[in-house]
Amino acid sequence: MRSEFEFINHIKKTYALKHIGDDCAALPKDDKTDMVITADLLVEDIDFRLDWTTAKFLGHKALAVSLSDIAAMGAKPTWALLSIGVPEKIWKGDFLDEFYEGWHGLAAESGVELVGGDISRVPDKIVIDSVVSGDVAKGKAVLRSGAKPGDAIYVSGELGGAAAGLALLENGLRYSDLLIPEQLNLLKEQLAPTPQKGFTFQTFPVTSMIDLSDGLSSDLAHICSASGVGAKVFLERLPFNSNLDAIGLSPERKVDLVLNGGEDFELLFTVDEKKISPQFLVEFHRIGVVTANVGIIEFIDGDKTTVLEPKGYQHF
Amino acid sequence: MRSEFEFINHIKKTYALKHIGDDCAALPKDDKTDMVITADLLVEDIDFRLDWTTAKFLGHKALAVSLSDIAAMGAKPTWALLSIGVPEKIWKGDFLDEFYEGWHGLAAESGVELVGGDISRVPDKIVIDSVVSGDVAKGKAVLRSGAKPGDAIYVSGELGGAAAGLALLENGLRYSDLLIPEQLNLLKEQLAPTPQKGFTFQTFPVTSMIDLSDGLSSDLAHICSASGVGAKVFLERLPFNSNLDAIGLSPERKVDLVLNGGEDFELLFTVDEKKISPQFLVEFHRIGVVTANVGIIEFIDGDKTTVLEPKGYQHF
Numbered sequence: 001m002r003s004e005f006e007f008i009n010h011i012k013k014t015y016a017l018k019h020i021g022d023d024c025a026a027l028p029k030d031d032k033t034d035m036v037i038t039a040d041l042l043v044e045d046i047d048f049r050l051d052w053t054t055a056k057f058l059g060h061k062a063l064a065v066s067l068s069d070i071a072a073m074g075a076k077p078t079w080a081l082l083s084i085g086v087p088e089k090i091w092k093g094d095f096l097d098e099f100y101e102g103w104h105g106l107a108a109e110s111g112v113e114l115v116g117g118d119i120s121r122v123p124d125k126i127v128i129d130s131v132v133s134g135d136v137a138k139g140k141a142v143l144r145s146g147a148k149p150g151d152a153i154y155v156s157g158e159l160g161g162a163a164a165g166l167a168l169l170e171n172g173l174r175y176s177d178l179l180i181p182e183q184l185n186l187l188k189e190q191l192a193p194t195p196q197k198g199f200t201f202q203t204f205p206v207t208s209m210i211d212l213s214d215g216l217s218s219d220l221a222h223i224c225s226a227s228g229v230g231a232k233v234f235l236e237r238l239p240f241n242s243n244l245d246a247i248g249l250s251p252e253r254k255v256d257l258v259l260n261g262g263e264d265f266e267l268l269f270t271v272d273e274k275k276i277s278p279q280f281l282v283e284f285h286r287i288g289v290v291t292a293n294v295g296i297i298e299f300i301d302g303d304k305t306t307v308l309e310p311k312g313y314q315h316f
Numbered sequence: 317m318r319s320e321f322e323f324i325n326h327i328k329k330t331y332a333l334k335h336i337g338d339d340c341a342a343l344p345k346d347d348k349t350d351m352v353i354t355a356d357l358l359v360e361d362i363d364f365r366l367d368w369t370t371a372k373f374l375g376h377k378a379l380a381v382s383l384s385d386i387a388a389m390g391a392k393p394t395w396a397l398l399s400i401g402v403p404e405k406i407w408k409g410d411f412l413d414e415f416y417e418g419w420h421g422l423a424a425e426s427g428v429e430l431v432g433g434d435i436s437r438v439p440d441k442i443v444i445d446s447v448v449s450g451d452v453a454k455g456k457a458v459l460r461s462g463a464k465p466g467d468a469i470y471v472s473g474e475l476g477g478a479a480a481g482l483a484l485l486e487n488g489l490r491y492s493d494l495l496i497p498e499q500l501n502l503l504k505e506q507l508a509p510t511p512q513k514g515f516t517f518q519t520f521p522v523t524s525m526i527d528l529s530d531g532l533s534s535d536l537a538h539i540c541s542a543s544g545v546g547a548k549v550f551l552e553r554l555p556f557n558s559n560l561d562a563i564g565l566s567p568e569r570k571v572d573l574v575l576n577g578g579e580d581f582e583l584l585f586t587v588d589e590k591k592i593s594p595q596f597l598v599e600f601h602r603i604g605v606v607t608a609n610v611g612i613i614e615f616i617d618g619d620k621t622t623v624l625e626p627k628g629y630q631h632f
Binding site: 001004007008015020025037038045091096113114120315 | 345
């Protein structure tokens with residue numbers, strides 16, 4: 001069976017689509033500005049479960065996942081479309097009011113205006129399509145394809161929290177006052193993640209960028225594939241979510257969550273080491289280096305080196 | 317239970333959303349151009365049935381419904397996003413290849429480029445979100461709110477075909493060589509409609525416009541509501557689809573299909589009679605006149621006048 005990435009590449013080639021392949025499409029807007037745009041489908045019982053989340057969290061997350069794609073282009077979010085299909089039993093309750101409240105809470109913080117969308121009836125499961133656009137200085141959208149051997153690889157924040165939150169949900173924990181703060185923090189990472197503001201990176205010598213939605217191993221492989229490079233990642237440099245130690249995971253499981261967990265919505269980016277500022281040393285986490293070993297990600301654990309295979313999330 | 321229109325108005329007021337309320341949002345692009353954008357959700361077993369259509373027709377229709385919204389703003393389509401969720405059994409077959417073939421066939425004719433979207437797994441029913449953008453000269457997007465008493469009301473083509481096609485499908489007919497040409501024409505109107513090119517209207521004195529998606533009675537009510545006007549519609553002026561006579565419908569049923577059927581994706585627009593060109597008399601159908609009788613649509617059948625209530629399609 002072909003994977004979703006194989007299918008997208010097939011469609012891209014068949015119809016000569018030149019804007020497909022980054023977190024957003026970048027399109028010319030005016031003399032000084034490009035616009036970027038992204039779409040994210042969220043489907044009940046695939047991407048979320050109603051008994052695990054709240055309508056307000058879900059509204060927040062629907063916008064957050066797309067804001068993260070805007071951030072990954074180095075762009076500033078501007079406006080959004082929101083399409084939602086709900087069954088009649090959901091229509092009749094307060095769900096949609098609370099969903100829009102969650103969505104607009106994050107929109108207000110992020111400077112995003114809702115300009116359109118669609119509302120439809122569905123037979124059973126809720127579906128959401130979140131479309132967000134952003135602005136970026138002309139030609140300055142950060143692509144996945146600009147990484148060069150010798151560039152340093154950075155992540156913007158801690159990893160593994162969202163996947164640990166998912167594991168807690170799968171084990172029956174629910175967001176409530178009965179939990180300890182670390183558990184609540186991890187559930188919040190999964191249910192209502194905070195996207196990064198990638199437009200603040202425009203002064204940095206960033207050569208490629210992607211958001212960590214599928215998982216570090218898969219998302220770094222996307223950068224390597226688009227840039228025609230390889231990478232080395234050092235275990236000791238990985239920023240483990242600080243709440244992970246509180247929930248009794250084995251060391252192997254923690255490494256797996258950080259490498260393959262996904263949905264942390266941090267930014268993964270490469271920078272030109274020669275132009276780097278001291279700010280990077282304190283704000284971000286230098287996890288590795290870009291190599292000329294095309295398509296191979298080496299994972300360095302002390303004096304042991306293995307090849308890191310992409311094991312992040314795939315729909316197909 | 318609140319209707320979908322009541323809910324949209326509630327959200328619009330709660331969050332002071334100024335771009336909601338037309339077929340598309342119109343947003344500033346550059347000094348000379350505005351961009352318009354629309355989103356349309358299509359859901360299996362609500363908006364289409366897999367045993368009634370083909371993947372290729374469905375791809376065509378997914379784009380057609382959004383192109384029609386672009387046309388209704390007087391804009392020229394430019395690019396699109398396509399999000400689609402399919403269950404695993406559909407993923408494994410040829411469905412998606414044929415769907416994209418149908419989509420791209422109409423896209424190529426319409427000058428639309430696919431720039432992004434999303435592909436997701438769904439538990440059961442297919443969902444599609446079609447987003448299309450277009451360009452229009454600055455300040456020239458045609459809104460629903462510009463109709464003035466005395467303006468003439470026009471439709472761009474024949475009505476009732478798509479709804480008659482739906483009735484044939486509901487009665488068990490399927491698109492095949494066994495049908496007579498009129499039946500095939502009606503099924504085609506329902507399954508693979510041809511949207512209008514609204515940007516060619518820019519030289520006409522059009523004061524308001526909407527596409528006929530819900531049905532004439534509902535869509536004219538939208539114009540009346542947005543413009544703060546009323547309307548008179550003359551039965552004898554309504555352009556009945558020329559295939560309707562071949563399928564044995566009662567006169568009452570035909571009138572119902574034309575007034576309330578929906579999905580014809582023709583354009584309904586008002587024009588300033590004083591500035592009208594003779595071209596309108598041959599190309600389009602003058603079905604009535606805008607009045608100052610706010611919110612009331614009078615339906616004139618010879619010397620009998622009734623009030624036309626909106627009876628077009630609503631999801632909720």
